Amino acid sequence: MKIMTRVAGTGKKLLETALKGMNNAYVLWGFRVGAAVLAEDGRIYEGCNVESCISGLGTCAERNAINHAVLHGNRKIKEIAMAMDSETPSEPKPCGACLQYIHDFAENPGIKISMAKARSDGILLETVQMKKLAELLPFPYKPSRVQFQT
Numbered sequence: 495m496k497i498m499t500r501v502a503g504t505g506k507k508l509l510e511t512a513l514k515g516m517n518n519a520y521v522l523w524g525f526r527v528g529a530a531v532l533a534e535d536g537r538i539y540e541g542c543n544v545e546s547c548i549s550g551l552g553t554c555a556e557r558n559a560i561n562h563a564v565l566h567g568n569r570k571i572k573e574i575a576m577a578m579d580s581e582t583p584s585e586p587k588p589c590g591a592c593l594q595y596i597h598d599f600a601e602n603p604g605i606k607i608s609m610a611k612a613r614s615d616g617i618l619l620e621t622v623q624m625k626k627l628a629e630l631l632p633f634p635y636k637p638s639r640v641q642f643q644t
């Protein structure tokens with residue numbers, strides 16, 4: 495339980511919620527991923543990856559979790575977690591597109607990202623990692639001529 499203690503509190507809760515999302519993933523050829531965000535309203539919103547028979551049309555769990563928060567009126571997220579099926583050999587971390595998307599909605603570049611591998615019945619504690627967004631995406635794209643609606 496030492497590792498889970500390190501990510502106690504919100505990170506632990508987000509990982510557990512991400513696991514619930516992972517168990518609903520719609521996977522055709524990839525692997526199951528779940529994500530959860532703590533939004534500005536203080537609530538947690540989950541997401542899962544949803545693939546399509548058209549290659550490239552599916553959406554990652556992280557972006558679906560953010561979209562879920564936006565659907566409920568949020569414009570900023572305070573923290574995010576993702577859980578990846580332990581069956582895949584890939585390292586559990588958001589893809590580049592999702593890192594940019596997280597940056598778009600993060601309240602600041604210092605928000606925490608908790609990452610872990612999981613089986614359907616639980617997070618694999620020895621795989622849990624926690625990083626800051628700025629560590630994973632040190633040079634985000636920042637358009638200078640776009641007017642954002644907030």
Ligand SMILES: [Zn+2]
Pocket residue numbers: 554555556557588589590591592593
């Ligand atoms: Zn992604």
